[in-house]
Amino acid sequence: MPPVTSKTTCAIGVGVDTARYGHHATFLQEDRQMATKPLEFLESHSGYESLRDVLGKLAKKQTDVHFHIRVDAAGQYATNLLAFLHRLPWPKTISVGDPVRNKQYCQVHFPKRKADAVESHACARFAIVERPDSSSAVTPEMLALREVTSRLEFQVKQSTREVNRLHNLLGRVFPELATLQNDFKAGWVLRLLDKYPTAQRIAKVQLRSLIAIPYLGEEKARLIHQAAKESVAAEQGVVVEELVRQSVRGLSQSLAAEKQLETLLLKAFGVLGDERAKQIATIPGIGQRTAAALVAKILSIDRFPTADHLTSYFGVFPEESSSGVDKFGRPRPQGTMRMSRKGNDLVRKYLWMASFVAIRCNPQVKTLYARLRARGRRGDVALGHCMRKLLHQVFGIWTSGRPYDPDYHKADNRAPFDAAGESDVTEKSIHEQEEAAGRKAGISPPRKAVTATTSTVASVKETVKTTRNGTSGVATNGGGSIDFAYLRSQISMEQVLRQLGYFGRLRGNGNQRRGPCPVHGARRDRGRSFSVHLGKNVFQCFHPPCGAVGNVLDLWCTIHQLTSYEGAIHLANTFGLKLRLGQPEKRNP
Numbered sequence: 001m002p003p004v005t006s007k008t009t010c011a012i013g014v015g016v017d018t019a020r021y022g023h024h025a026t027f028l029q030e031d032r033q034m035a036t037k038p039l040e041f042l043e044s045h046s047g048y049e050s051l052r053d054v055l056g057k058l059a060k061k062q063t064d065v066h067f068h069i070r071v072d073a074a075g076q077y078a079t080n081l082l083a084f085l086h087r088l089p090w091p092k093t094i095s096v097g098d099p100v101r102n103k104q105y106c107q108v109h110f111p112k113r114k115a116d117a118v119e120s121h122a123c124a125r126f127a128i129v130e131r132p133d134s135s136s137a138v139t140p141e142m143l144a145l146r147e148v149t150s151r152l153e154f155q156v157k158q159s160t161r162e163v164n165r166l167h168n169l170l171g172r173v174f175p176e177l178a179t180l181q182n183d184f185k186a187g188w189v190l191r192l193l194d195k196y197p198t199a200q201r202i203a204k205v206q207l208r209s210l211i212a213i214p215y216l217g218e219e220k221a222r223l224i225h226q227a228a229k230e231s232v233a234a235e236q237g238v239v240v241e242e243l244v245r246q247s248v249r250g251l252s253q254s255l256a257a258e259k260q261l262e263t264l265l266l267k268a269f270g271v272l273g274d275e276r277a278k279q280i281a282t283i284p285g286i287g288q289r290t291a292a293a294l295v296a297k298i299l300s301i302d303r304f305p306t307a308d309h310l311t312s313y314f315g316v317f318p319e320e321s322s323s324g325v326d327k328f329g330r331p332r333p334q335g336t337m338r339m340s341r342k343g344n345d346l347v348r349k350y351l352w353m354a355s356f357v358a359i360r361c362n363p364q365v366k367t368l369y370a371r372l373r374a375r376g377r378r379g380d381v382a383l384g385h386c387m388r389k390l391l392h393q394v395f396g397i398w399t400s401g402r403p404y405d406p407d408y409h410k411a412d413n414r415a416p417f418d419a420a421g422e423s424d425v426t427e428k429s430i431h432e433q434e435e436a437a438g439r440k441a442g443i444s445p446p447r448k449a450v451t452a453t454t455s456t457v458a459s460v461k462e463t464v465k466t467t468r469n470g471t472s473g474v475a476t477n478g479g480g481s482i483d484f485a486y487l488r489s490q491i492s493m494e495q496v497l498r499q500l501g502y503f504g505r506l507r508g509n510g511n512q513r514r515g516p517c518p519v520h521g522a523r524r525d526r527g528r529s530f531s532v533h534l535g536k537n538v539f540q541c542f543h544p545p546c547g548a549v550g551n552v553l554d555l556w557c558t559i560h561q562l563t564s565y566e567g568a569i570h571l572a573n574t575f576g577l578k579l580r581l582g583q584p585e586k587r588n589p
Contacts (some may be wrong), residue, residue, distance in 0.1 A: 012058055013068045015122065016072065021043055024117055025054075025120055028128050048084050072102045155258050162254050165250075173244060175231070176231055187214070192216065194249075197241040202224065277398055285358025285365060294394060304395065491571065493532055502516070552571075
């Protein structure tokens with residue numbers, strides 16, 4: 001949440017537009033007037049000290065000042081600046097905005113101007129008007145992990161370029177090879193082309209020389225030898241042979257650089273201090289390498305309100321691809337689907353390989369894959385769903401901070417997961433949890449449980465008895481008693497949510513609504529972890545660290561941190577409800 005400043009606090013908005021060799025800063029007062037003249041400073045010690053001097057002079061003018069700093073982080077140019085800003089001694093809120101969002105905000109308020117001074121002015125205006133939340137400071141270990149991941153991502157793209165270059169050249173030198181082998185990064189393919197770069201050279205060599213190439217295999221060697229003899233290749237000769245060898249060497253060097261960077265990636269992930277993030281490596285199928293790439297690109301799981309936001313961020317959703325023909329000349333039928341090409345290439349590559357492992361050793365993914373294949377889904381489509389399922393597990397594990405448990409959903413009696421990997425929240429499942437008259441152990445982290453079951457609190461001697469249908473609950477405090485069921489019959493879930501200011505943030509029609517959870521204080525309007533049935537007056541939060549579930553009284557008690565007895569009185573006083581009092585029931589010793 002943004003810091004709450006008192007009326008006597010002087011708020012100053014500071015906007016910084018970053019660049020490679022220098023930055024531009026603008027300083028605005030609360031009335032959006034200039035607090036001092038803008039500053040253009042270099043990416044150096046003297047430049048940073050000039051910024052410190054300006055902020056120090058502004059702090060001296062007021063007895064109580066709070067700086068709201070907004071940084072336009074273009075690439076990695078703001079890394080040093082952010083580390084410097086976090087070390088400043090004055091009260092401050094530092095937020096980082098992506099260039100696209102900052103550019104759009106600038107175009108709305110300054111549509112006819114484009115310059116560093118204008119963009120820093122827009123950032124300062126955003127900081128002083130919108131008061132964004134403070135962005136988490138990135139640790140040096142995380143910076144190193146992100147640096148290695150970025151370099152590895154570039155190297156993987158370089159390898160892809162080398163493969164495409166080789167593939168394009170072989171389309172004129174030995175086009176039949178692509179129909180016999182899909183992966184040109186295979187070691188035997190590179191050895192083959194280094195020794196015999198063209199179809200003409202392969203056709204002239206004896207078959208046993210091809211079979212001698214490691215991992216080629218006799219059957220594949222025969223097919224390649226025969227295809228070379230009948231090749232329709234248009235290019236051959238010494239010059240072409242050297243071009244093929246040069247392309248093969250470039251690809252081999254790029255693949256070797258990939259392996260070295262992957263070693264550095266694992267080393268950087270090993271020294272990372274975020275233990276919650278490291279827990280995702282316990283998911284079967286997701287190894288250290290995949291976990292490291294995910295952590296580097298996600299940075300903080302709090303950036304994503306739900307697991308669906310995480311899957312969309314990495315582009316794990318289908319798109320139609322029905323134009324053109326495949327490599328065998330067959331036209332693609334209408335409705336042909338493929339995985340979206342949006343998202344980070346490195347993470348998608350690792351997740352794709354992780355799904356192959358997960359369908360053998362991850363119980364939930366294995367079941368999902370088998371079910372989809374039984375329904376007639378193509379293997380690659382089913383693997384795409386498995387990738388999505390793995391991201392849902394990553395979201396749950398990282399959010400909860402607990403290691404993977406294959407029996408977690410069985411233990412806490414959660415709703416089953418559908419083929420897309422989403423929790424199936426239905427009216428029936430919520431009703432069944434209401435009938436359970438309490439929480440199951442393990443649903444949420446250890447904290448005070450407020451349910452309709454028997455509980456004992458040190459400060460208030462309380463006895464609660466509820467039948468299975470929840471109609472005869474009675475709470476006692478000393479000599480008095482409260483009928484919970486009668487109290488709940490006078491109030492609806494909609495009334496309570498309106499009183500709390502959350503009803504307007506729920507989405508949906510009819511009785512079933514979804515939205516941000518009022519229990520764990522979701523700050524994003526787009527959150528959908530909180531599910532409520534207005535007809536049955538029950539709720540449940542599917543955010544793992546929260547896991548709140550119950551009826552109207554449970555919700556009221558949980559939010560206000562009251563016992564059932566205290567919450568019933570508080571609820572009655574708030575809404576003017578009647579309390580049915582009686583004598584406490586006699587209990588067997």
